[in-house]
Amino acid sequence: MSFPKYPEYKDSGVDWLGEVPSHWSIARTKRLFQIVGGSTPKSDNDLYWDGDIVWITPADLSHLRSFEILDSARRITAEGLASCGTTMVPKGSIVLSTRAPIGSLGISDVGLCTNQGCKCLIAVNIIEPRFYAYMFSIASVQLNIRGKGTTFLELSGDALAAFELVFPPRYEQSVISAFLDRETAKIDALVAEQEKLIDLLKEKRQAVISHAVTKGLDPNVPMKDSGVEWLGEVPEHWAIKRLKHLSPQISVGIVVNPSNYVADEGYPFLYGGDIAEGQVRVDGARRISGEDSKRNGKTQLKQGDIVTVRVGAPGVSAVIPAECEGGNCASVMLIRKGMFNPEWLCFAMNSRMVRYQVELVQYGAAQEQFNISHAVEFLVATPPKEEQDSITDHLLAVISKIDDLIDTSRHAIDLLKERRSALISAAVTGKIDVRGLADVTQ
Amino acid sequence: MNQQSLSAFIWSVADLLRGDYKQSEYGRVILPFTVLRRLDCVLAPTKQAVLVELENRQKLGINPEPFLLRASRQTFFNTSPLDMKKLMGDQDHIRENLFSYINTFSYAVRDIFERFDFHAQVERLAKCGLLYRVTERFTQFDLHPDVVSNHQMGLVFEELIRKFAELSNETAGEHFTPRDVIRLLVCLIFIEDDDVLSKPGVVRALYDPTSGTGGMLSISGEYLAEHNPKARLTVFGQELNPESFAICKADMLIKGQDVSNIVFGNTLSDDGHSGRYFDYMLSNPPFGVEWKKVEKEVRKEHTTLGFNGRFGPGLPRISDGSMLFLLHLISKMRPVAEGGCRFGIVLNGSPLFTGAAGSGESEIRRYVLENDLLEAIVGLPTDMFYNTGISTYIWIVSNKKPEHRKGLVQLIDASNMWQKMRKSLGSKRKELSEDHIAEITRLFGQFVEAEADGKPISRIFKNTDFGYRTITVERPERDAKGKIVLGQKGKMKGKPMPDSKLRDTENVPLSQDVEEYFKREVLPHAPDAWIDHDKTKVGYEIPFNRHFYVFNPPRPLDMIDADLKLTTDRIKAMIEGLTA
Numbered sequence A: 001m002s003f004p005k006y007p008e009y010k011d012s013g014v015d016w017l018g019e020v021p022s023h024w025s026i027a028r029t030k031r032l033f034q035i036v037g038g039s040t041p042k043s044d045n046d047l048y049w050d051g052d053i054v055w056i057t058p059a060d061l062s063h064l065r066s067f068e069i070l071d072s073a074r075r076i077t078a079e080g081l082a083s084c085g086t087t088m089v090p091k092g093s094i095v096l097s098t099r100a101p102i103g104s105l106g107i108s109d110v111g112l113c114t115n116q117g118c119k120c121l122i123a124v125n126i127i128e129p130r131f132y133a134y135m136f137s138i139a140s141v142q143l144n145i146r147g148k149g150t151t152f153l154e155l156s157g158d159a160l161a162a163f164e165l166v167f168p169p170r171y172e173q174s175v176i177s178a179f180l181d182r183e184t185a186k187i188d189a190l191v192a193e194q195e196k197l198i199d200l201l202k203e204k205r206q207a208v209i210s211h212a213v214t215k216g217l218d219p220n221v222p223m224k225d226s227g228v229e230w231l232g233e234v235p236e237h238w239a240i241k242r243l244k245h246l247s248p249q250i251s252v253g254i255v256v257n258p259s260n261y262v263a264d265e266g267y268p269f270l271y272g273g274d275i276a277e278g279q280v281r282v283d284g285a286r287r288i289s290g291e292d293s294k295r296n297g298k299t300q301l302k303q304g305d306i307v308t309v310r311v312g313a314p315g316v317s318a319v320i321p322a323e324c325e326g327g328n329c330a331s332v333m334l335i336r337k338g339m340f341n342p343e344w345l346c347f348a349m350n351s352r353m354v355r356y357q358v359e360l361v362q363y364g365a366a367q368e369q370f371n372i373s374h375a376v377e378f379l380v381a382t383p384p385k386e387e388q389d390s391i392t393d394h395l396l397a398v399i400s401k402i403d404d405l406i407d408t409s410r411h412a413i414d415l416l417k418e419r420r421s422a423l424i425s426a427a428v429t430g431k432i433d434v435r436g437l438a439d440v441t442q
Numbered sequence B: 001m002n003q004q005s006l007s008a009f010i011w012s013v014a015d016l017l018r019g020d021y022k023q024s025e026y027g028r029v030i031l032p033f034t035v036l037r038r039l040d041c042v043l044a045p046t047k048q049a050v051l052v053e054l055e056n057r058q059k060l061g062i063n064p065e066p067f068l069l070r071a072s073r074q075t076f077f078n079t080s081p082l083d084m085k086k087l088m089g090d091q092d093h094i095r096e097n098l099f100s101y102i103n104t105f106s107y108a109v110r111d112i113f114e115r116f117d118f119h120a121q122v123e124r125l126a127k128c129g130l131l132y133r134v135t136e137r138f139t140q141f142d143l144h145p146d147v148v149s150n151h152q153m154g155l156v157f158e159e160l161i162r163k164f165a166e167l168s169n170e171t172a173g174e175h176f177t178p179r180d181v182i183r184l185l186v187c188l189i190f191i192e193d194d195d196v197l198s199k200p201g202v203v204r205a206l207y208d209p210t211s212g213t214g215g216m217l218s219i220s221g222e223y224l225a226e227h228n229p230k231a232r233l234t235v236f237g238q239e240l241n242p243e244s245f246a247i248c249k250a251d252m253l254i255k256g257q258d259v260s261n262i263v264f265g266n267t268l269s270d271d272g273h274s275g276r277y278f279d280y281m282l283s284n285p286p287f288g289v290e291w292k293k294v295e296k297e298v299r300k301e302h303t304t305l306g307f308n309g310r311f312g313p314g315l316p317r318i319s320d321g322s323m324l325f326l327l328h329l330i331s332k333m334r335p336v337a338e339g340g341c342r343f344g345i346v347l348n349g350s351p352l353f354t355g356a357a358g359s360g361e362s363e364i365r366r367y368v369l370e371n372d373l374l375e376a377i378v379g380l381p382t383d384m385f386y387n388t389g390i391s392t393y394i395w396i397v398s399n400k401k402p403e404h405r406k407g408l409v410q411l412i413d414a415s416n417m418w419q420k421m422r423k424s425l426g427s428k429r430k431e432l433s434e435d436h437i438a439e440i441t442r443l444f445g446q447f448v449e450a451e452a453d454g455k456p457i458s459r460i461f462k463n464t465d466f467g468y469r470t471i472t473v474e475r476p477e478r479d480a481k482g483k484i485v486l487g488q489k490g491k492m493k494g495k496p497m498p499d500s501k502l503r504d505t506e507n508v509p510l511s512q513d514v515e516e517y518f519k520r521e522v523l524p525h526a527p528d529a530w531i532d533h534d535k536t537k538v539g540y541e542i543p544f545n546r547h548f549y550v551f552n553p554p555r556p557l558d559m560i561d562a563d564l565k566l567t568t569d570r571i572k573a574m575i576e577g578l579t580a
Helices: A058-062 A078-083 A129-137 A140-145 A157-161 A170-215 A290-295 A342-350 A352-361 A385-428 B003-011 B023-060 B065-072 B091-103 B107-115 B118-128 B131-140 B150-167 B179-198 B215-227 B242-254 B292-308 B322-331 B360-370 B434-446 B514-521 B557-578
Strands: A009-011 A019-021 A025-028 A033-036 A049-056 A094-098 A102-108 A112-114 A118-123 A164-167 A223-225 A233-235 A239-242 A250-252 A267-270 A286-288 A306-308 A317-319 A333-335 A379-382 B203-208 B232-239 B262-264 B280-283 B342-348 B374-379 B392-398 B408-413 B419-425 B428-431 B450-452 B455-462 B467-474 B504-509 B537-540
Touching: A033 A157, A049 A078, A058 A094, A058 A102, A094 A129, A102 A129, A102 A140, A112 A118, A129 A140, A129 A164, A129 A170, A129 A385, A170 A233, A170 A342, A170 A352, A170 A385, A267 A290, A286 B419, A306 A342, A317 A342, A342 A352, A342 A379, A342 A385, A352 A379, A385 B557, B003 B023, B003 B150, B023 B065, B023 B107, B023 B118, B023 B131, B023 B150, B023 B242, B091 B107, B091 B118, B091 B131, B107 B118, B107 B242, B118 B131, B150 B215, B150 B242, B179 B215, B179 B280, B179 B342, B179 B374, B179 B392, B179 B434, B203 B215, B215 B232, B215 B242, B215 B280, B232 B242, B242 B262, B280 B322, B322 B342, B322 B360, B322 B392, B360 B537, B374 B434, B408 B434, B467 B514, B504 B514
Parallel strands: A049 A112, B203 B232, B203 B280, B232 B262, B280 B342, B374 B408
Antiparallel strands: A009 A019, A025 A164, A033 A118, A094 A102, A094 A118, A223 A233, A239 A379, A250 A333, A267 A286, A306 A317, A306 A333, B342 B392, B374 B392, B408 B455, B419 B428, B450 B455, B467 B504, B467 B537
16 A cells, blocks of 8 residues: 655755654753653662552553553652652653663553653643654664663663654544554554464474374374373374383483583584474584593584483483584583484474373472482383384475474564564654544534 | 693693682792793803802902802892702702792893782692692692793783683683784784884884783784885783783893883873874784773873873773773873874774763874874774673774875774684684785775775864854843843843753754854754854764765665565465365
């Protein structure tokens, strides 16, 4: 869809605003708004806290799903308000975060005050707050480059006061914001649909894997009761094996001060964070010298071994690729290659079949993890070797299709978001003329 | 044995300490013992001569010191009949004998061992039952000058310092600047002077006011030795941490430098090189550290000496003393008539912008820029230092700007020039490669504007581009009827009285005319306003990041829409293909 343009333009003199309709003016923020800062009551005085005055912090603003601000994570009391330098602002004020991070914003739907990380803009000129909320929402980068600071950036009141904005006639502000309300709602709904699609695809991916590794590919094969309640029926000719009977050796990577072995150069030295589902991220991995790796021969990596994350995202598994041969691993579980197809076992490890067993035995409040002594007992429904190969081929083909689709959907979301901000930008800077496209009574 | 394996061999003494000492404490034993063994070996050939000389001079009853120095053929001596080998012969009295041996060194050496707090370490080792074994291990190292040259020994010692600093990296930033940053600093301050330095017999003085363990001083020495083997560099330093001071001084002693140039104490309150000027200076002062402890002395120097002292232009806020070091260095620049000076100082972001017009910080920037002292600022990547991950900037300051740089400042954005370290050390996760250092040095040396990947990485500005005037805009007080209130007496008689509640300020770039700015930006909104010129202040700030920001307008809507259509069509086709 292409939009009409205004009949006449002029140079705004401001880099990021570019050309604007010739009847618009440019104004510094302080010409349109009174800028009000915030503050925090003493945290150790209970009298100041948990009252009914809404008290906004940058975190409250970054959690907003629309412009309207109705409440804050913490509220303060009238005593709290009186105790510090924060100021109440009326409904309809724009609230902008000015530090860590700069540029989140909303419009007050109740009387409220803020902490020192926000500034409130109270209109002193005739404006439509939603128009300026849209305007500031695309100015985040501009506001950030005006920020100063060593550990975090902060936008000063002076810098905000001098920030240049467009100032169209009030009626046009209303038309533009009504148009944007309608159009951004459509885009947001589309993004939500795409996100739902991605969730469904992930669910399907998991279901396809779990089905293949527990039921096989042939729907007509005779089945038997596995004897394991949660596993149900498996093909009759499959065996239920413990992990320790499948693999010749299961061990844990270097546990004692692995960081002592980290070298500038050498072979890949895998930590849990380098292992993704079905994939080892070799490029970012640490390194270990050949000598040190050999010295820790028990956990020296061979192509076709399987590594499984123990701490953090327990159960996530990948097959060791050729480029990791000779390297080593820290703290992850290492399942040695045996008389099985490693890709098949890796699928089984990443399927609900094994993940369920990981969840049963994992522990740890801060970081979930499991012990090798439990893992060696995990049950795996095991088909004959030729069937492992065919399951692997089938899954690799299906999964790559699903993964492509997930990537494409993510790309679509990025494009929708890009369109959203490009549309806002075009409308609020007058690059497009939407006066005929929204119903607003003058 | 090369120096790397020799230092690893020496460091292996740590195996004895394990259990009784923490990792971060190994250096407190290993460094002073290495110094002791080196000096022991260096003095061995002349030991007999020194003892004979001592006996002769004592008989004559004259001060033996100058004669002993001549006899030892070194800048230090020891008058004990003991040496480390002999110490080994009396296991039961090793502690007492070691103390007596240390105490018979000449003053500068004794000072080093005192600052190391070596007595305490010896007592601790004796208590743990390790003293004999540790001493014995060091006695086995052959550090004689005919086996290990001064230069090699310097490298070995530096390697040991680095190991020590890395193991205690929670505080390493206090006394240890990463080698890559030092290399860059050194390249930048020497680049233009290669011709001068390569002339034989040229002697240059280099100074570090916060010398720590002496990394800056020793690496610049190495650089010069590599690039201009004929040039001679005399190094000067001051350090307030006793242990770092001891390491620094020991390092100098080992390399055969004059150790009296390294002074102990606080540079700001107690300048150890008062009245001296230098050709080159390097500094990585503490950032964001308050200067309350030296406030009295610094304020006194500021008010009583003014521009005759170091702190004439202004004083920064009490919470961050780093700009005091900038002023200190400026006061130590060799005057232009005597050849001039260039220095490099590492600072965090604050000195670029902290402080409004008229504040101490702004006045210091103003002094630097109005006197045309700033050659360049290089923005480094984040995560470059052991104790902090914040952004840092190298300021290159000089009073001998070449003609083509006069009145100009170069800003180089090197924040994207880095490689990831395989093993991070404290907060240091990134490092500059030799190529990065060469690239930054080239940009600085050629004094050119440059881009990389469509973004500027080097820009050149006029000094005045960083300046602005803060004007005070007044509006009249009005009475209840809206009538302007007029002054009743003095200067203000008959004139509109300003309403302090309506007072506002505007920052006008130096390049713009104040009256025109006022007419354009203020009068349309406040027709009754006027400027109170008495309140106008000049300020300077350097909005570094803003100067490297590139505005990319959004893509045209129809282009995005076309992409969206392609993508959704593809999704549709793919979903249909999936159900097979």
